Amino acid sequence: MAVKFLRPVLLAALAVCMAASGAMAATLKWAHVYEEGSDYHKQALWAAEEVKKRTDGRVEIQVFPASSLGKEVEINEGLGIGAVDIIYTGPSFVERYYGPMAISDYPFIMRGFDHWKAYRESDLFKDLSAGYKDATGHSVMALVYYGQRHVTSNFPILKPEDMKGLKIRVPNSPVMLMFPNAVGANPTPMAFSEVYLALQQGVVDAQENPLPTIQFKKFYEVQSNINLTGHLLNSLIIVVSETAMGQLGDDAGTVETVLKEAAATVSDNIYQAEQDLVAWFREKNITVNEVDRKPFQDAVLPKLTDWDKVPYNKEQFDRLQAL
Secondary structure, three states: OHHHHHHHHHHHHHHHHHHHHOEOOEEEEEEOOOOOOOHHHHHHHHHHHHHHHHOOOOEEEEEEOOOOOOOHHHHHHHHHHOOOOEEEEOOOOHHHOOHHHHHHHOOOOOOOHHHHHHHHOOHHHHHHHHHHHHHHOOEEEEEEEEEEEEEEEOOOOOOHHHHOOOEEEEOOOHHHHHHHHHOOOEEEEOOHHHHHHHHHOOOOOEEEEOHHHHHHOOHHHOOOEEEEEEEEEEEEEEEEOHHHHHHHEOOHHHHHHHHHHHHHHHHHHHHHHHHHHHHHHHHOOOEEEOOOOHHHHHHHHHHHOOOOOOOOOHHHHHHHHHO
16 A cells, blocks of 8 residues: 555655755747748757756757747747747737837848847847736747848849839738838738748749848749848847746746857857858859848838837837947
């Protein structure tokens, strides 16, 4: 009889000890929309291994790439219902939950990688992350560099007039509509996984993404021109749900540290890839067009400072520009 009840008694005692020490067992699901070969997925896998190692196996992270647990809107919603625990997502997608978080993704608002790094370390980013947590309960763990977005097409785009009426795929988020609308294009929201086929079949005429994404998704196979508009400097954020944070106990700090390390590594990798890829595309006989960005910036600026319509305020805008 004593042997029969030994295992339950030991397990109960272990649970009490873990609770007393703040150590808790957790298995978390990390969902994202990027392919298995992408740097984003590789660093997520590294983080999962590192978290398991540094928490002595108490925290296990399972990574689900390539929209396998839902597209971007769905995984954002999944945080609140417990379907997922960790996500990569664009600030523009969390605009629905806390508008000011999207400020860094607005057209021509970021001046380059150094400005982006200053924002990552700034009190402004901390304040916005706190605002998002107040609105949702979820925690922003890290900022990830996604790159400068450029327009691809089958003809040169050198001035805003070249985009008039252009049917261009954009992600399904409000911020992504500002640039194409400002230059008279026809923005067409579409899931990331559908873009290649839509370009190939002529459902859309163009798309816009950073150079590493254009390479990885092979958009250059179905578009002859890359136009260096640099109209957006995109980020991702790594978010952990309120429920998951509650499961982590004293291990929460370790998880945050590892996620920040993963974010820094992938950010540096993506930035370096941007520097190398113009020559790579030209070697593939893709036309890469240098673009005078000022006319595009001038077209967008009135929309950036229309305080009744943008989700951030003048004080937040000025703080970002002052970095």
